Amino acid sequence: MNFLSIFLIAxxxxxxxxxxxxxxxxxxxxxxxxxxxxxxYTDAANFKVLKEQLALDKNNTERPRPPFxxxxxxxxxxxxxxxxxxxxxxxxYVSQSVPAIIGxxxxxxxxxxxxxxxxxxxxxxxxxxxxxxxxxxxxxxFVSGVxxxxxxxxxxxxxxxxxxxxxxxxxxxxxxxxxxxxQVGETYVIFKRPELVGTTSESEKDKKAVExxxxxxxxxxxxxxxxxxxxxxxxxxxxxxxxxxxxxxxxSYRARVAPMMEDEVYTAIWYIIFDGERVRTDDxxxxxxxxxxxxxxxxxxxxxxxxxxxxxxxCRTTDGQRSS
Numbered sequence: 001m002n003f004l005s006i007f008l009i010a011x012x013x014x015x016x017x018x019x020x021x022x023x024x025x026x027x028x029x030x031x032x033x034x035x036x037x038x039x040x041y042t043d044a045a046n047f048k049v050l051k052e053q054l055a056l057d058k059n060n061t062e063r064p065r066p067p068f069x070x071x072x073x074x075x076x077x078x079x080x081x082x083x084x085x086x087x088x089x090x091x092x093y094v095s096q097s098v099p100a101i102i103g104x105x106x107x108x109x110x111x112x113x114x115x116x117x118x119x120x121x122x123x124x125x126x127x128x129x130x131x132x133x134x135x136x137x138x139x140x141x142f143v144s145g146v147x148x149x150x151x152x153x154x155x156x157x158x159x160x161x162x163x164x165x166x167x168x169x170x171x172x173x174x175x176x177x178x179x180x181x182x183q184v185g186e187t188y189v190i191f192k193r194p195e196l197v198g199t200t201s202e203s204e205k206d207k208k209a210v211e212x213x214x215x216x217x218x219x220x221x222x223x224x225x226x227x228x229x230x231x232x233x234x235x236x237x238x239x240x241x242x243x244x245x246x247x248x249x250x251x252s253y254r255a256r257v258a259p260m261m262e263d264e265v266y267t268a269i270w271y272i273i274f275d276g277e278r279v280r281t282d283d284x285x286x287x288x289x290x291x292x293x294x295x296x297x298x299x300x301x302x303x304x305x306x307x308x309x310x311x312x313x314x315c316r317t318t319d320g321q322r323s324s
Contacts, residue, residue, distance in 0.1 A: 065233070066233045066273050067276060068104060068273065068274040068275065068276035068279070069233070069271065069272065069273045069274070070098070070102070070271075070272045070274070071236060071269065071270065071271050071272075072094050072098075072269070072270040072272075073267070073268065073269045073270070074087075074090070074265070074267065074268040074269075075267060076116065076263075076265070076266035076267055077266075080263070081115075081116055081263035081264070081265060081266045082263055082265045083258075083262070083263050083264065083265065084254065084258050084264060084265060086265075087113070087265045087268055090268075091111070091268070091270070094270045094272075095109060095111070095270065098270075098272065099272065099274070102272075102274060104274035104275060104276055104278075104279065105274060105275040106272060106273070106274055106275075107273045107274060107275050108145075108233075108234065108271075108272070108273045109144075109270065109271070109272045109273070110143065110144055110145060110234060110236055110269075110270075110271040110272075111143070111144040111268075111269070111270055111271075112141065112142070112143045112144070112236065112267070112268070112269040112271070113141055113142060113250075113253065113265055113267065113268050113269075114139045114140065114141025114142075114245055114266055114267050115139045115140045115141065115257065115261065115264055115265075115266050116139065116192065116266040117137045117138065117139050117192075117244075118137070118138055118139060118140070118190035118191060118192045118215075118217070119134035119137065119190065119191045119192070119193075120134050120135045120136045120137065120138050120180070120188055120189075120190055121134055121135060121188060121189045121190070121191060122135065122188060122189070123186075123187045123188055123189055123218070134191075135180050135188075136176070136179070136180050136244070137244060138176070138190060138244050138245070138246050139244060139245055139246065139266070140168075140170070140190075140217070140245070140246050140248060140253065140257050141242075141245045141246070141247065141248070141253070141267075142247065142248055142249055142250045142252075142253050143242070143247065144250065145234070146247065149227060149228055149229075149232060149234045149235070150225040150226065150227055150228060151225065151226050151227075151228055152171075152223050152224070152225055153174060153223075153224045153225065153226055154184045154223055154224045155171075155184035155185075155221065155222050155223030155224060156222060156223045157171060157222070157223060157249075158170055158171050158222035158223065158247070158248055158249070158252070159222075160249050160251045160252050160255070161248070161251075161252040161255060161256040162255055162256065163255050163256060163259055165256055166218065167187065167218050167219065167220045168217050168218065168219045168220070168248065168252065168256055168257075169219070169220050169221075169222040169248075170219050170220070170221065170222060170246035170247060170248055171222055171223045171224070171225050171246070171247035171248070172221055172223075172224055172225070172246060172247070173224070173225060173226070173239075173242060173243045173244075173245070173247075174224055174225065174226040175240065175243040176243050176244060177221075177224045179243075182221050182224075183221060184221050184222070184223060184224060185220070185221060186220070186221050187218060187219065187220045187221075188218075188219050188220075188221075189216060189217070189218055189219070190216070190217050190219055190246070191214070191215070191216045192214065192215040192216075193214060194213055194214045213262070215260060215261055217257075217260070219246060225247065227239040233273060236269055236271035237269075
C-alpha cells in the first residue's frame with residue numbers, strides 16, 4: 001500500500017511538471033545515445049583505417065589490391081620446375097582448404113600456371129630451330145577465368161587441344177603481336193633447348209645432372225587479346241607481365257603440353273580475394289593465426305609461400321620457413 005502511494009505521488013509530481021519531465025527523459029536518451037555511439041564510431045573508424053592500410057601498397061601505387069587478398073605462389077627460378085603430379089595436391093589444398101582456414105567469404109580465386117621460356121621461330125625456319133636467332137621468348141600458360149576479363153581484338157579464344165593435336169592454337173597479347181609482328185592464322189614453332197637438370201635420389205644425397213630432351217611445339221595464332229581494365233582486382237599482376245605468355249586453356253595445358261614436357265610447371269600462382277566487410281580490428285589476431293598455418297602438403301611443390309596477405313608481417317611458408 002505504501003509503495004502504491006509513493007508511486008501515485010511521484011506520478012502526480014511528474015504530471016504537474018511535464019516540461020521538466022520531458023527534458024529529463026530527453027537528456028537521458030541523449031546521454032545513453034552518446035555513450036553507446038562512442039564504441040560504434042571507434043569501431044567504424046578503426047575498420048576504415050584497417051581497410052586503407054591493407055589496401056596500401058607502397059610498391060604499387062597504380063594498381064591498389066583488394067584489402068583482403070591472399071597470394072600463394074611457386075617460382076621455378078628459385079626451386080626448379082615441377083610436374084603436374086606435384087602441383088595438383090597443393091592446387092587442391094590452396095583452392096579448397098585455405099578459404100575454409102581463413103574463415104572469410106570467398107569472392108574470387110584466380111589460378112595461373114605457366115611453363116619455362118621457349119624460343120619463337122617462324123614456321124619457314126623450322127629446320128633451323130636452335131641455330132638462328134629467335135623472334136622472341138615466350139611461354140605457354142593459362143589463367144582461370146581470363147575470358148571474362150579480356151577483349152579479343154582479332155580472332156577468338158583458342159579451342160581446347162587434345163593429345164593428338166598437331167598444331168596448338170594460342171592467344172597472344174597485343175603487345176607481343178605489335179612487337180614481333182604476329183598475325184592471326186599464322187603458324188610458328190616454339191623450341192626449348194635440352195639442358196642439364198639436377199635429379200635427386202630418395203636419400204637426397206646422391207645428386208646427378210642429366211640432359212633433358214628438346215621440346216618443340218607448332219603453334220597457330222588464334223587471337224589477340226588486351227585487358228578490359230588493367231586495374232581490375234582480377235589481375236594478380238599487371239597484365240603487361242603476361243605479354244610473353246601464349247594463352248591456352250587449362251585443358252589444353254594438361255592434355256597437350258604436359259605430356260610433352262618434363263616438369264612443365266615453372267610458375268604457379270593462386271590469387272584468392274575474400275570479402276572482409278565483417279572483419280573488425282578485434283578479428284586481426286584470428287586472421288593472423290589462420291593465414292600463417294603451414295600447408296600440410298609434401299613433395300617438390302611444398303615451398304609455396306603466402307607471398308601476399310592482409311598482414312603487414314611475412315607469412316609462413318608451407319615448409320615452415322618465413323618468406324621475405
